Amino acid sequence: MPFALYLLALAVFAMGTSEFMLAGLLPGLAPDLGVPxxxxGLLTPAFAVGMIVGAPLVAVLARAWPRRACLLVAVLVFGAAHAVGALTTSFAVLFGTRVVxxxxxxxxxxxxLxxxxxxxxxxxxxxxxxxxLGGTTVATVAGVPGGAALGALYGWRAVFWGLAALCxxxxLGVFVGVPAGRPEAGGSGPRAEAVVLRRPSLLLAMxxxxxVNAATFAAFTYLAPVVTGPAGLGERWVAVVLMLxxxxxxxxxxxxxxxxxxxxxxxxxxTFPALLAGWPALALAAGAPAVLLPLVFVQGALSFALGSTLVTRVLYEAGGAPTLAGACATTALNIGAAAGPLLAAPSLTTAAGPRGPLWTSALLIALASLVACGSRATPPGGAPDAREISPAR
Incomplete structure (x- = not known):
């Protein structure tokens, strides 16, 4: 793999850490800025909304510019937003930097992508x-716990400065390693891309x-109540489970x-049948730590294996829409990431209690399985010819 690819993953690592880090920083951040x-906590949905809106918006605005320049601007803006966030004493300004x-x-x-x-x-x-995408997964393993530890030692502003420094x-990796060619090198225009985006196989993959991402984040967001509730483990085990x-x-x-x-x-x-069995198994075994801990690892592996495979399928299927291919994948994943916790939250007040989000994940995977099996569109598992994806290059 080209070295530039790993530097792109470094940027994704920094951005993924920023997306998930606030949960561990809120206790110190809130009193410092004088807010409850x-x-x-509104900083988290602000980031989610910005993610959903940002992918197609930036992709459309950037179609007339070289890809390298756009990536470079995105990294620098991200770094600058965190530098401003580290300096501000205003919650409103910090809120704005999170959206940016x-x-x-x-x-x-x-x-x-x-x-x-x-x-x-x-x-x-x-x-x-x-x-x-390994940059995002490493962020959940090391970035978020590391950010929480850094925040505990030196304050939340140090975490923001650290993320700015990683940019x-x-x-540099973007500037040196990414070709300066335009995204639309294949010659497709807006109308041609619009036709591609109506493909049933692409819509199915999205x-x-x-x-799948909704199911993943419905459970991941509410693993802490499972650990401290049915599992009967202390709060220190929450970080262990999240790292698993x-x-x-x-x-x-x-x-x-x-x-x-x-x-x-x-x-x-x-992965589809394994996840379909795994989420109910995790809900039923939530009271047995010896079963819960390995199952959490397995569910994380299955969820992201399936999610990354579907991202690859979206890029393949949207090969004739080079400007919006990555935006399709990014938007689909972030809609799922935002919807999953919202759908799972009411289940916490049901008889299922802390296990409710795990059952929500099971229902979402069951729905995804029904959609995959019942669709008459081209299955997203079929690999297209290389000529079909060459315009995205």
């Missing part, structure tokens, strides 16, 4: 995307990606990358 913790950072993150990821594919031969696209080598899930997600992305190009149907055939 509940108010400070989210827009930059979404735009960067929407452009980085096809850029990563362009750095390797067509038959290695899945492996390249596994490296890139420097990432920007819908499945959103449903993150380690599993990294393993799943890495393994799926080996198959998503040559045998894309295999990860889909294995």
């Amino acid at each position: 913790v509940a108010t400070a 950072a989210a827009l930059a993150h979404a735009g960067f990821l929407a452009l980085a 096809p850029a990563a594919a362009a750095l390797v031969p067509p038959d290695r696209t899945g492996r390249a995307l596994a490296v890139l 420097v080598p990432a920007a 819908l499945l990606g959103a449903l 899930f993150g380690a599993g997600s990294f393993a799943g992305v890495t393994l799926a990358g080996r198959f998503s190009d040559r045998r894309p149907g295999l990860p889909l055939a294995v």
Whole structure:
């Protein structure tokens, strides 16, 4: 894999850490800015909305500019937003920097996905995307816990400065390693891209990606109540469980990358039924830590293996829409990430209690399985000819 690809993954790592880090920083951040913790918690949905809006917006605005320049601007804007956030004493200003950072993150990821594919031969696209998305999974394993520890030692502002600093080598990697060609090198225009985006197979892959990510984040967001509730473990175990899930997600992305190009149907055939059995098993075994801990790792691996495979399928299916291919994948994943916790939250007040989000994940995966089996569209596991994806390069 090209070295520039790993520097792109470094930027994704910094951005993924920023997306998930606030949960551990709110207790120190809120009193420092003179707002209640509940108010400070609004920074998280602000970031999510910015991610959903940012991917298609930046992709459309950037179509007339070289991809390298757009990626470089996105990294620098993201870094600058965190530097301003580290300096401000105003919650309103910090809120604004979170929205700007989210827009930059979404735009960067929407452009980085096809850029990563362009750095390797067509038959290695899945492996390249596994490296890139590995930045997000490493963020859940190391970035978020590391950010929480840094915040506990030196304050929340130190975490913001650290993320801004990571953008420097990432920007250098973009400048040196990413070709300066325009995204629309294949010659497709807006009308041609609009036709591609109406493909049933592409819409199916996007819908499945959103449903799978919703299931993933419905459970991941509310793992802490499971650990301290039914499992009967102390609060210190929350970080351990989250790291197990993150380690599993990294393993799943890495393994799926080996198959998503040559045998894309295999990860889909294995992970769908395994997840369908795994989420109910996790809910039922939540009171047994000896079973809960390995199952969390397995579910993280299966969830991200399936999610990354579907991202690869979206890029393949949207190969004739080079400007919006990455935006399609980014938007689908972030709609799922935002919808999952919202759908799972009411289940906490039901008889299921802390296990409710796990059952919600099971229902979402069941729905995704029904959609995949019942659709008459071209299955998203079929690999297209290399000529179909060459315009995205």
